[in-house]
Structure formats: C-alpha cells, structure tokens
Amino acid sequence: MAIVKKRLGDLLVDSGIISDEDLQRALVEQRQTKQKLGDLLINQGYITEQQLIEVLEFQLGIPHVSLFKYQIDPSVAQIIPESLAKRFMAIPIKKEGSKLLVAMADPLDYFAIEEMRMTTGFRIEPAISSKEELQRAIARHYGLQDTMSQMLVEMPTQDEIRETEIMNEDAPIVRLVNQMIQQAVQLKVSDIHVDPGENSVAIRYRLDGVLRTERQIPKGMQGFITARLKIMARLNIAERRLPQDGRMTLQFDLKTVDVRVSSLPTIHGEKIVLRLLDLSTGVKSIESLGFSARNDESFRSMIEKPYGILLITGPTGSGKTTTLYSALSHLNQDHVNIVTVEDPVEYQLDGINQVHVNPSIGLSFASGLRSILRQDPNIVMVGEVRDSETAEIAIRASLTGHLVLTTLHTNDSVSSITRLRDMGIEPYLIASSLLGIVAQRLVRRICPDCKTVYKPTEQERIMLESRGLKVEALHRGSGCGSCNKTGYRGRVAIHEVLVINDSLRTLINANGTIEQLREAARGQGMIQLMDDGLAKVTQGITTVQEVLRETIAY
Numbered sequence: 008m009a010i011v012k013k014r015l016g017d018l019l020v021d022s023g024i025i026s027d028e029d030l031q032r033a034l035v036e037q038r039q040t041k042q043k044l045g046d047l048l049i050n051q052g053y054i055t056e057q058q059l060i061e062v063l064e065f066q067l068g069i070p071h072v073s074l075f076k077y078q079i080d081p082s083v084a085q086i087i088p089e090s091l092a093k094r095f096m097a098i099p100i101k102k103e104g105s106k107l108l109v110a111m112a113d114p115l116d117y118f119a120i121e122e123m124r125m126t127t128g129f130r131i132e133p134a135i136s137s138k139e140e141l142q143r144a145i146a147r148h149y150g151l152q153d154t155m156s157q158m159l160v161e162m163p164t165q166d167e168i169r170e171t172e173i174m175n176e177d178a179p180i181v182r183l184v185n186q187m188i189q190q191a192v193q194l195k196v197s198d199i200h201v202d203p204g205e206n207s208v209a210i211r212y213r214l215d216g217v218l219r220t221e222r223q224i225p226k227g228m229q230g231f232i233t234a235r236l237k238i239m240a241r242l243n244i245a246e247r248r249l250p251q252d253g254r255m256t257l258q259f260d261l262k263t264v265d266v267r268v269s270s271l272p273t274i275h276g277e278k279i280v281l282r283l284l285d286l287s288t289g290v291k292s293i294e295s296l297g298f299s300a301r302n303d304e305s306f307r308s309m310i311e312k313p314y315g316i317l318l319i320t321g322p323t324g325s326g327k328t329t330t331l332y333s334a335l336s337h338l339n340q341d342h343v344n345i346v347t348v349e350d351p352v353e354y355q356l357d358g359i360n361q362v363h364v365n366p367s368i369g370l371s372f373a374s375g376l377r378s379i380l381r382q383d384p385n386i387v388m389v390g391e392v393r394d395s396e397t398a399e400i401a402i403r404a405s406l407t408g409h410l411v412l413t414t415l416h417t418n419d420s421v422s423s424i425t426r427l428r429d430m431g432i433e434p435y436l437i438a439s440s441l442l443g444i445v446a447q448r449l450v451r452r453i454c455p456d457c458k459t460v461y462k463p464t465e466q467e468r469i470m471l472e473s474r475g476l477k478v479e480a481l482h483r484g485s486g487c488g489s490c491n492k493t494g495y496r497g498r499v500a501i502h503e504v505l506v507i508n509d510s511l512r513t514l515i516n517a518n519g520t521i522e523q524l525r526e527a528a529r530g531q532g533m534i535q536l537m538d539d540g541l542a543k544v545t546q547g548i549t550t551v552q553e554v555l556r557e558t559i560a561y
Contacts, residue, residue, distance in 0.1 A: 057456035084148040095119035146190035203276040240268035315442035316405035348375035349390035389413040420444040420505035451495035457487035482547040501540040
C-alpha cells in the first residue's frame with residue numbers, strides 16, 4: 008500500500024478536529040520542544056489518541072490494528088530488532104512473502120519505515136496502533152520470552168541454587184527478573200505478585216487497582232526468581248519460614264523506581280509482592296488530587312491552620328500518602344520547619360527533614376515523633392498512626408502549637424473519631440485538637456479513547472435521583488486496546504472532607520455515638536464519599552459501577 012505523503016496537521020484541519028489557529032500554535036510549540044506533532048497535540052489536549060487513529064485510518068486508509076486481540080507469531084516479531092522496535096514504537100505482526108505488516112504509533116514516520124525496510128529487507132506496510140498497546144506488545148515479545156526459553160535450557164538439575172545464577176548480571180534469571188520489573192514499569196503497574204501454585208507460578212500485575220495474570224511460568228523457576236528478588240531487596244534467602252520485608256531502588260529508561268518487597272511463606276512456597284513507586288513522576292499538586300471546589304477549599308483551609316491535627320483515612324492503596332505529600336509540598340516554605348517520620352520515606356522533598364523509622368533499632372513512630380518534637384518543628388507529618396502511644400503523642404503535639412498531618416486506616420471520616428476513642432484517647436483531647444478528617448478512595452477513570460455516551464438505566468436513574476442528581480446521559484468506556492478492553496484507564500480520587508466545627512466538638516466531648524456524629528456531619532453539609540463519586544459520574548470522569556464498587560459497604 009502506497010502512503011500519500013500528506014502532513015498530519017493538514018489532515019486534522021481538513022477533518023475539522025482542530026482549527027488552523029490551533030495548528031499554528033502547536034507548530035510554534037513544536038519548534039521549541041522538538042516533539043512529534045501528534046504527541047504534542049495529544050499531550051496538549053487538542054486531540055485524543057483515538058481521534059488521531061481515526062483520521063489516519065479513514066483519511067489515508069492506514070489500517071488500525073488492535074494488538075490486544077491480535078495473535079503475533081513470536082518468530083515474526085523478531086524480524087525487527089528490539090532496539091528499532093523500541094526506538095520507533097513499532098512491532099511486526101504479519102509476514103506475507105516480501106511484505107511485512109508493522110503496527111506503529113506513527114505510521115507517517117517515513118524515516119522509520121525506510122530504516123526498517125533497509126534493516127529487514129522486507130517491504131514495510133504500516134498499520135496504526137495505540138502507544139499503550141505497542142508498549143505492552145514490545146514488552147511481551149522482546150527479551151522476556153527469550154530469557155525464559157534460555158533459562159529452561161540452562162536451568163541446573165540439582166536443587167541447590169548456585170550463587171552465580173542469581174548474582175551474575177548476565178545470568179538468565181537476573182535478566183528475567185529485570186525484564187519482568189521493567190515491563191511492569193512500562194505498563195504503569197502498581198504491584199507485581201509472584202504467586203506460587205502447585206504446578207506453576209503466576210506472575211500477576213495490578214493495574215489501576217485491578218489484578219490480572221500476565222503469564223504462567225514453570226514451577227522449576229520459582230526458587231531462582233524468589234532467591235534473586237530476595238537478594239535484590241537484601242533479605243535473608245535462607246529464611247523461608249518467616250515473612251520478610253525489604254526494598255530496592257532501580258533505574259529503567261531514565262526512570263528511578265522505588266520497589267518495596269514483601270515475602271510470605273505459603274503451602275506452595277514463598278509468595279513475593281513488589282510494590283512499585285515511580286519516583287520520576289514527582290509529588291502531585293493539590294489541584295491534581297481531584298477535589299471538588301468545595302472540598303478543595305475546606306482542605307486548604309485546614310492545612311493552613313497554625314496548629315491542630317488533620318487525619319487522612321482510607322484503606323491501603325487509596326492514595327493517602329499522595330495526599331499528604333501534596334499538602335507538605337504546598338506548605339513547604341522558607342519560614343517553616345517541616346519534619347516527617349515515615350515507614351518508608353517514599354518521596355524525598357527538598358527543604359523537608361524526613362526520618363525513616365527502624366523498629367529493629369528501637370526507632371518507632373512513637374519514639375521518632377518524640378525526638379522530632381525537640382527539633383523545633385512548625386509542621387509534623389506522621390506516616391501512620393498505628394497504636395495508642397503514637398496517637399496520643401501526635402494529638403498532644405497538635406495542642407502545643409504544631410500542625411500535625413497523619414493517616415489512619417478507617418472506612419470513612421466519622422469512624423476515625425470512634426477509632427481514636429477506641430485507642431484510649433480522651434474525648435476532650437480529640438475535640439480540642441482535631442481540625443478535620445479526609446476520607447478517600449481511588450476509582451478508575453473512563454478511558455478517553457473509547458469513551459461513549461449512553462442513556463442511564465432505570466436503576467441508575469433512580470439511584471442518582473435519590474442523591475439529588477438528575478442526568479439525561481452518562482458515559483462509559485466501550486473497551487479498546489489502549490485500556491486493555493476494560494473501558495478504564497488511570498484512576499481519580501473521591502473524597503469525604505469533614506471539617507470539625509464547634510457543634511461537632513461539643514458532640515465529641517459528650518461521647519456522641521457514631522450515628523449522632525454522622526448526622527451532625529451531614530447536617531453541616533459534608534459531601535459523603537458516594538455523593539462525591541456520583542458527582543464525578545455526572546461529569547463523565549468515572550462510572551456508577553466504579554463508585555459503588557468502592558463505596559457500597561460504606
């Protein structure tokens with residue numbers, strides 16, 4: 008198929024997707040940033056990736072290939088070298104005689120097409136696919152499969168694991184583990200699970216809060232992978248009966264990734280979980296946390312108080328630490344002394360004194376908090392209140408002129424008050440110290456590339472109207488290659504912000520029940536988690552199903 012060499016910008020203007028003025032502005036910026044025009048237009052929000060694909064497909068007849076459901080022959084994938092595949096974001100998917108069909112993110116990159124033709128000797132027929140699909144396909148078909156095959160051939164027959172096989176950087180097991188983590192980083196995975204079964208080992212990735220099995224590997228590889236991961240995290244490889252925790256820092260493609268490693272003995276061997284934190288993304292601003300206008304105003308007013316305690320609550324993985332770091336970044340100014348005590352320190356912030364707790368030498372949250380209060384702090388951040396001792400010290404610190412920010416594991420904002428009481432904190436201390444509580448969850452965003460409009464079902468309409476919301480249309484993702492056919496891509500927080508006012512202080516002091524506290528909170532206009540989530544549903548950000556999944560028990 009011969010491609011007509013028409014410029015992308017002209018195609019988009021002719022299709023009415025962008026105006027000529029938009030194009031001229033983008034071209035000026037392109038000359039400064041040296042980005043590809045398509046990438047720049049997508050990043051700046053002028054177009055979506057799906058619109059770009061549709062223009063190239065319908066205007067130029069370039070076929071669109073969904074790699075998610077395309078079975079690629081591994082031998083065909085290897086026709087183009089891995090280095091070229093990664094550089095041009097392209098992968099061969101079909102061979103017919105002297106013709107090679109190649110899925111590309113930019114099928115108008117004629118230089119890339121010519122270089123692939125000269126390298127392979129094939130006539131290159133470009134197709135278009137989304138960047139995320141291509142990243143997955145490249146990660147899946149290059150390196151990892153070859154390394155696994157090599158491991159199976161070279162795997163020792165004896166039970167004893169030799170040191171050279173898990174320490175030598177050129178050894179197949181070392182490459183396999185590195186490629187497994189690198190693939191997860193490319194796919195923006197938050198957790199890797201190495202799950203041992205009776206006859207095989209499952210490698211599972213958690214993406215946007217949902218676990219899925221990436222691949223099954225032979226049972227014989229389990230000991231090698233476990234030993235290599237434990238060596239990397241500085242854990243004791245000889246100890247297989249007790250749980251262990253460690254961490255490591257890795258670099259992939261100029262990205263620094265912090266990895267927390269946890270091992271747990273099971274009946275089929277040690278299960279390993281790796282939590283990945285991409286340090287290159289940096290700390291988010293408060294504006295990007297997803298607060299509604301009202302909640303944003305309440306949150307800012309609380310963190311700008313001179314003293315008192317603010318609690319961020321929610322289950323593990325609900326973004327509590329991200330919210331804390333955003334608040335610290337906002338408060339980090341030259342005239343204040345900020346000290347944190349964390350387990351572990353996730354992001355390193357310039358101008359902030361951060362302490363990493365180490366229980367093995369007696370440095371707990373409580374002892375660390377006692378010490379930092381002698382460091383003349385204005386603002387103190389405690390990673391988590393885990394016991395009554397830490398809670399009492401944090402609350403007393405907030406009563407003596409310090410602003411204290413911390414997290415607590417509770418289901419909603421009001422139950423945090425009863426949790427503190429259960430820890431043995433006197434009601435008068437809670438009432439006089441507490442500024443407010445932010446409860447939050449993470450829900451999946453609708454994929455922008457396959458976002459469609461639909462008429463609400465009768466059940467959805469009734470539920471929305473019961474919460475005071477009336478809509479004629481809602482949005483959902485139809486499922487595409489960019490979102491792995493899930494209809495979702497990325498996550499956004501939903502919040503419940505409770506500001507402690509005088510009437511609530513009186514009720515807390517009087518040992519009010521949780522029902523009385525909830526009623527008082529609603530009476531002062533607190534937006535509940537479900538209501539904040541449903542408001543984001545009406546804005547086309549997420550779906551009713553996602554909000555119910557995270558809030559229905561509440």
